[in-house]
Amino acid sequence: xxxRNLLLLAVAMSATAMxxxxxxxxxxxxxxxxxxxxxxxxxxxxxxxxxxxxxxxTMNDWRCYSSKDMVNWTDHGAVLxxxxxxxxxxxxxxxQCVYRNGKYYFYVxxxxxxxxxxxxxxxSDSPTGPxxxxxxxxxxxxxxxxxxxxxxxxxxxAYLYWGNPNLWYVKLNEDMLSYDQEVGIVKDPLNKxxxxxxxxxxxxxxxxxxxxxxxxxxxxxxxxxxxAGGVPEHLAYSTSSKPTGPWVYGDTIMHIxxxxxxxxxxxxxxDYEGKTYLFYHNGALPGGGGFKRSVCVDELTxxxxxxxxxxxxxxxxxxxxxxxxPFKRVEAETIAWSKGLKTAKDxxxxxxxxxxxxxxxxxxxxxxxNKGAKRFxxxxxxSTQGGSIEIRLDAxxxxxxxxxxxxxxxxxxxxxxxxxxxxxxxxxxxxFKGGSDELFQLDWWMLKK
Ligand code: FUB
Numbered sequence: 014x015x016x017r018n019l020l021l022l023a024v025a026m027s028a029t030a031m032x033x034x035x036x037x038x039x040x041x042x043x044x045x046x047x048x049x050x051x052x053x054x055x056x057x058x059x060x061x062x063x064x065x066x067x068x069x070x071t072m073n074d075w076r077c078y079s080s081k082d083m084v085n086w087t088d089h090g091a092v093l094x095x096x097x098x099x100x101x102x103x104x105x106x107x108x109q110c111v112y113r114n115g116k117y118y119f120y121v122x123x124x125x126x127x128x129x130x131x132x133x134x135x136x137s138d139s140p141t142g143p144x145x146x147x148x149x150x151x152x153x154x155x156x157x158x159x160x161x162x163x164x165x166x167x168x169x170x171a172y173l174y175w176g177n178p179n180l181w182y183v184k185l186n187e188d189m190l191s192y193d194q195e196v197g198i199v200k201d202p203l204n205k206x207x208x209x210x211x212x213x214x215x216x217x218x219x220x221x222x223x224x225x226x227x228x229x230x231x232x233x234x235x236x237x238x239x240x241a242g243g244v245p246e247h248l249a250y251s252t253s254s255k256p257t258g259p260w261v262y263g264d265t266i267m268h269i270x271x272x273x274x275x276x277x278x279x280x281x282x283x284d285y286e287g288k289t290y291l292f293y294h295n296g297a298l299p300g301g302g303g304f305k306r307s308v309c310v311d312e313l314t315x316x317x318x319x320x321x322x323x324x325x326x327x328x329x330x331x332x333x334x335x336x337x338x339p340f341k342r343v344e345a346e347t348i349a350w351s352k353g354l355k356t357a358k359d360x361x362x363x364x365x366x367x368x369x370x371x372x373x374x375x376x377x378x379x380x381x382x383n384k385g386a387k388r389f390x391x392x393x394x395x396s397t398q399g400g401s402i403e404i405r406l407d408a409x410x411x412x413x414x415x416x417x418x419x420x421x422x423x424x425x426x427x428x429x430x431x432x433x434x435x436x437x438x439x440x441x442x443x444x445f446k447g448g449s450d451e452l453f454q455l456d457w458w459m460l461k462k
Contacts, residue, residue: 032328032329032330032350033084033328033329033330033331033349033350033378034295034297034309034310034311034326034327034328034329034330035294035295035297035298035307035308035309036056036078036086036307036308036309036310036330037058037078037086037088037307037308038298038307038348038350038351038352038354039088039348039351039354039355039356040060040063040076040355040356041060041061041062041063041298041301041305041306041307042058042059042060042061042076042294042306042307042308043058043059043060043061043072043107043275043277043279043294043306043307043308044058044059044106044107044108044160044225044279044294045057045058045279045280045281045292045293045294045308045310046058046107046108046109046110046162046281046292047281047282047283047290047292048109048110048111048112048140048283049283049284049285050112050140052081053079053080053081053140054079054080054081054083054283054285055077055078055079055110055140055141056077056078056079056080056086056281056292056308057075057076057077057092057108057109057110057119058075058076058077058078058308059072059075059076059105059106059107059108060072060073060074060075060076060091060105061304061305061306063305065304065305068304069304070104070106070304071304072103072104072105072106073094073095073096073103073105074091074092074093074094074095074105075091075092075093075094075105075108075119075121076088076089076090076091076092077089077090077092077110077140077141077142079140079141081335082333082334082335082336082337082378082379083285083286083290083310083331083332083333083334084330084331084332084333084349084378084379085333085337085347085348085349085377085378085379086347086348086349087344087346087347087348087364088346088347088348088356088364089141089142089364090356090357090358090364092119092137092141092142092143092144093105093108093119093121093135093142093144095121095123095124097135097144097145097146098121098123098133098135098146099146099149100125100126100131100133100149100150100151101123101124101125101126101131101133102123102124102125102126102128103123103124104122104123104124105121105123106121106122106123106159106160107122107159107160107161107225107279108120108121108122108161109161109162109163109281110140111163111165111171111189112140113165113171113189115138116136116137116138116189117136117137117138117139117140117144118134118135118136118147118163118189118190119134119135119136119137119144120132120133120134120152120161120162120163120173121133121134121135121161122158122159122160122161122175125151125154129154129155129156130154130155130156130157130158130159131151131152131153131154131158132151132152132153132154132158132159132161132173132175133146133148133151133152134146134147134148134152134189134190135147136190147190148190152190152191152192153173153175153183153198157176157177157178157179158175158176158181159175159176159177159224160175160176160177160224160225160226160279161173161174161175162174162175162225162226162227162228163185163189164228164229164230164256166230166256167230169187170184170185170256171184171185171189172184172185172228172256172257173185173192174226174228174237175226176224176226177223177224177225178218178222178223178224179200179201179203180200180201180203180208180222180226180239181198181199181200181201182198182199182201182257183196183197183198183199184196199257201258201260202219203218203219203220203222204219204220205219205220205262206259206260206261206262207220207251207258207259207260207261207262208220208221208222208239208241208249208251208260208262209221209241209249209262211242211243212242218243221241221242221249222239222241223239223240223241223242223243223244223246224239224240224246224277224279225238225239225240225246225277225278225279225280226238226239227239227280227281227282228256229282230256231284231289231315231319232319233254234252234253234254234319235252235253235254235255235256236250236251236252236263236282236321237250237251237252237253237258237260238250238266238280238282238291239251239280240277240278240279240280241265242269244276244277245269245270245274245275245276245277245278246269246276246277246278247265247267247268247269247278248265248266248267248278248280248291248293249262249263249264249265249266250263250264250266250321251263252319263320263321264320264321264323265323266280266291266313266321266323266324267280267291267293267323267324267325267326268323270295270296270326272297273295273296273297273301274295274296274297275294275295275296275301275302275303275306276303277294277303277306278293278294278295279293279294280292280293281293282313285334286334286335288312288331288334289312289313289314289315290310290311290312290313290331291310291311291312291313291324292308292309292310293308293309293310293311293326294306294307294308294309295307295309295326297309297328309326309330310330310331311324311325311326311327311330311331312324312331333378333379335379336379336380336381336438337377337378337379337380337381338381339377339380339381339382339386339441339458339459339460340383340386340459340460340461340462341459342457342458342459343377343457343458343459344364344456344457345365345366345375345391345392345455345456345457345458346364346365346366347377348366348375348376348377349376349377349378349440350375350376350378351373351374351375351376352372352373352374352375352409353368353369353370353372353373353374354366354367354368354369354373354375355367355368357454361425362425362456363456365394365454365455365456366454366455366456367451367454368451369400369445369451369452369453369454369455370445370447370449370450370451370452371400371445371446371447371448371449371452372444372445372446373444373445374409374442374443374444374445375442375443376409376440376441376442377440377441377443378440379438379440380438380439380440380441381437381438382435382436382437382438382439382460383436384436384462385434385435385436385462386432386434386460386461386462387431387432387434387461387462388429388430388431388432388460388461389402389404389414389415389417389429389430389431389432389458389460389461390427390428390429390458390459390460390461391417391419391427391428391429391455391457391458391459392425392426392427392428392455392456392457392458393419393422393425393426393428393453393454393455393456394422394424394425394426394453394454394456395419395420395421395422395452395453395454396421396422396423397421397450397451397452397453398421398447398448398450398452399418399419399420399421399422399447399452399453400419400445400446400447400448400452400453401416401417401418401419401445401446401447402416402417402419402443402444402445402446403415403416403442403443403444403445403446404416404417404430404432404441404442404443405441405442405443405444406435406439406440406441406442407439407440407442408440408442409442409444411442412433412435413433414432414433414435415430415431415432415433416430416446417429417430418430419452419453422453425456429461432460443455443458
């Protein structure tokens with residue numbers, strides 16, 4: 014191979030090794046709604062099905078992921094579906110889950126059986142479900158009632174914003190299942206002072222506001238993030254001294270994503286471990302696009318006056334905020350990056366990694382080997398042919414620490430293999446080898462000293 018080709022190959026390989034966005038590769042995910050609770054980031058997403066029907070959003074359920082380090086995301090699977098609302102016929106679009114008084118409230122837009130838009134609320138005792146329809150009927154229902162977002166202020170008052178093409182809010186009651194009837198449903202005027210002007214105004218809407226509101230507070234200032242445009246959408250923000258406005262237009266925070274974007278975008282903003290993060294979506298996974306989107310995350314910073322500089326969407330994503338301890342069981346579905354894999358759930362094992370074929374791999378980032386490990390243990394199930402796992406450092410073709418052979422099994426079984434001793438913090442790649450069929454499934458792995 015010529016020197017120039019070798020150089021290009023090296024650049025391509027390091028770009029693959031570095032990629033962190035989109036943060037989920039096993040499914041198409043969209044409409045991120047992050048929630049920080051008890052030191053963990055829970056990321057709720059909508060889910061674009063692999064097969065798009067009638068060239069339109071094909072969305073049936075909402076998925077949940079969690080992370081303590083912002084780079085390795087544990088897949089909790091689909092935690093709520095439109096079928097959990099007996100009165101719904103589909104369109105599981107952008108929702109948000111919030112915690113209050115020991116319960117988790119998941120606000121979601123769906124289509125009613127009679128065809129109209131509606132916002133439902135499901136409740137659970139756990140952030141990862143199961144969630145159940147709390148009311149047995151919509152909380153709110155009318156045309157354009159989509160994209161609910163809930164913000165609980167420091168005084169305990171909760172606000173639910175939503176809507177496209179209008180922007181509405183209600184003040185939720187303490188029960189989170191009803192709203193202040195005296196205040197009622199308030200429609201924002203969406204004037205140009207608050208939401209700027211449209212630069213593609215074929216649809217004659219009053220301002221650049223499109224959809225996907227997200228309310229956030231910093232230093233007594235309220236920020237409303239939203240998708241603006243129209244289509245293709247960019248992300249913008251407005252500010253106010255009150256959670257109910259009047260809003261003052263801020264600026265664009267993310268331009269239209271031209272390189273492998275989607276025609277929509279959708280913001281979700283959190284503070285975690287001293288930094289602020291913007292979750293959004295693009296169309297960057299293989300086969301991706303407007304109806305096959307993928308959630309990404311990048312850091313959001315503030316200027317000294319509280320304004321927000323434009324955030325360029327990156328492939329590299331964000332840095333790990335802490336290292337991962339591999340001497341405790343690591344769920345196989347805790348993944349920083351993967352190729353060719355899916356996840357699945359069964360009642361006995363919970364979530365596991367599935368669809369493993371020769372050449373597929375998964376990466377776990379910032380793994381702290383400490384003073385070194387002697388063995389790699391893994392729980393696998395191989396009713397088909399089995400295969401092997403290469404444990405490699407820092408790249409899919411990086412230093413080989415060991416190879417764990419997975420024989421045929423009748424159910425889940427723990428396999429173990431010796432590995433070379435390395436110290437310090439590394440990215441770990443589990444690279445799967447074997448024949449041409451599906452090899453095995455993985456439940457968890459861990460290192461032994
Ligand atoms: O995911 C379906 C719709 O696309 C959402 O409700 C909007 O926010 C846009 O992302």
